[in-house]
Amino acid sequence: MTMPLFAYRGRDGRGQPVEGVLEGADSGTIAGRLFGTGITPLEIRPAAAMPAGAGLFGRFAAREVRHDEVLLFCRQMHTLLKAGVPIMGALKGLQESSDHPAFRHVVQEVRESLDSGRELSASLARHPRVFSPFFTSMVRVGEQTGTLEEVFLRLFEQMDFEKYMREQVKAAIRYPLFVIAAMAVAIVIINIFVIPAFAKIYQGFKTELPAVTRGLIGFSNFMLDYWPVMLGALIACVFAFRGWVRTGRGRLAWDRAKLGIPIAGSIVLKATLARFARSFSLAVRSGVPAVQALAMVAHTVDNEHIARRIDGMREGVERGESILRSAGAAGVFTPIVLQMVAVGEESGALDEMLGEVADMYQRDVEYDLKSLSSQIEPILIVALGVLVLLLALGVFLPLWDLGSVAMGKKG
Numbered sequence: 001m002t003m004p005l006f007a008y009r010g011r012d013g014r015g016q017p018v019e020g021v022l023e024g025a026d027s028g029t030i031a032g033r034l035f036g037t038g039i040t041p042l043e044i045r046p047a048a049a050m051p052a053g054a055g056l057f058g059r060f061a062a063r064e065v066r067h068d069e070v071l072l073f074c075r076q077m078h079t080l081l082k083a084g085v086p087i088m089g090a091l092k093g094l095q096e097s098s099d100h101p102a103f104r105h106v107v108q109e110v111r112e113s114l115d116s117g118r119e120l121s122a123s124l125a126r127h128p129r130v131f132s133p134f135f136t137s138m139v140r141v142g143e144q145t146g147t148l149e150e151v152f153l154r155l156f157e158q159m160d161f162e163k164y165m166r167e168q169v170k171a172a173i174r175y176p177l178f179v180i181a182a183m184a185v186a187i188v189i190i191n192i193f194v195i196p197a198f199a200k201i202y203q204g205f206k207t208e209l210p211a212v213t214r215g216l217i218g219f220s221n222f223m224l225d226y227w228p229v230m231l232g233a234l235i236a237c238v239f240a241f242r243g244w245v246r247t248g249r250g251r252l253a254w255d256r257a258k259l260g261i262p263i264a265g266s267i268v269l270k271a272t273l274a275r276f277a278r279s280f281s282l283a284v285r286s287g288v289p290a291v292q293a294l295a296m297v298a299h300t301v302d303n304e305h306i307a308r309r310i311d312g313m314r315e316g317v318e319r320g321e322s323i324l325r326s327a328g329a330a331g332v333f334t335p336i337v338l339q340m341v342a343v344g345e346e347s348g349a350l351d352e353m354l355g356e357v358a359d360m361y362q363r364d365v366e367y368d369l370k371s372l373s374s375q376i377e378p379i380l381i382v383a384l385g386v387l388v389l390l391l392a393l394g395v396f397l398p399l400w401d402l403g404s405v406a407m408g409k410k411g
Helices: 026-038 055-064 067-082 085-098 101-115 120-125 133-145 148-202 210-245 248-258 264-285 292-298 304-318 323-330 334-347 350-372 372-410
Strands: 005-011 015-022 041-047
Touching: 005 026, 026 041, 067 085, 067 101, 067 148, 085 101, 085 304, 101 120, 120 133, 133 148, 133 264, 148 210, 148 264, 148 350, 148 372, 210 248, 210 372, 248 304, 264 292, 264 304, 264 350, 292 304, 304 323, 323 334, 334 350, 350 372
Parallel strands: none
Antiparallel strands: 005 015, 005 041
């Protein structure tokens, strides 16, 4: 049963005004809790009932919070906490300064949760769509070790790195997708406008058309007659694919397939492993045990296939195996990376070695992206050449045959 909410105003031990919302049986219970935390209540009144759609709005707002908002939140929290501002004051300032309504709503709910006696990590964990399990786990470590401001700085650096790597991966895939889309549009235009015009000319020929020409005309007629069906089937396939990817089995299969895409797949793999190495390095540097760190990091790689490999590493470490042996069994790391992990374990500087691994993969991704055009261009040129060859043969072979017949008759 949900207890009623009460809004209060009061003053803390330093005489500063405070306000908030607490959940309790009655106003007397709220007053006792406030006195217990050093706050002298001045007014306690029932809070306005939450509208029926407020919960839905809260969930919708959480889905709309951008990555950049959380990134800025980490940076500002580090600055405010380092300056000695209390957590409640820092959150209030961030709520008032944010120009994003959805994120303001989330920060307000975090403040209310803190008012009710929860820890910051628990309050953030109530918004899993905004703050990942890795994020809240790192905040919990910061609370336990008294290094919360340092944790927020590390989270800012980690999220900034993840954002950079995602942008690099999108850039890697954007060019080939654009070229493929352009070729698909060209094929559609040719089959709708070009081939039918030549087909009308060929109708007057008294000779059998070549097989290539008949194939082009047949495919063009099929598109003209059934384009609504094809369009509907394409839209249905897109929605079906998106629904399939949302399932556990579908996402696992798609994430594994992405890694097998020629050229782009290796870039995606390196970017994913760079995020893993950076996240694992951050967790180890913050004092998180290896088993717990692997469990946390598995949620940050954004690839279900790699996440399961990392989970296999965690199980190996739980059985008493070394991180090096577990990483080797995962089958996704290069020998150079495994050698650096071995050095890190032996020297006790695993976090530094993992940071080097992340930097190495990042440099590899940047180099691969710079050379991506030169790698893809030959494939695209060959595909475009085949398309042009088929079109030329289909269009001009009948004209050449007609010319040969005419020359034969003339001779």
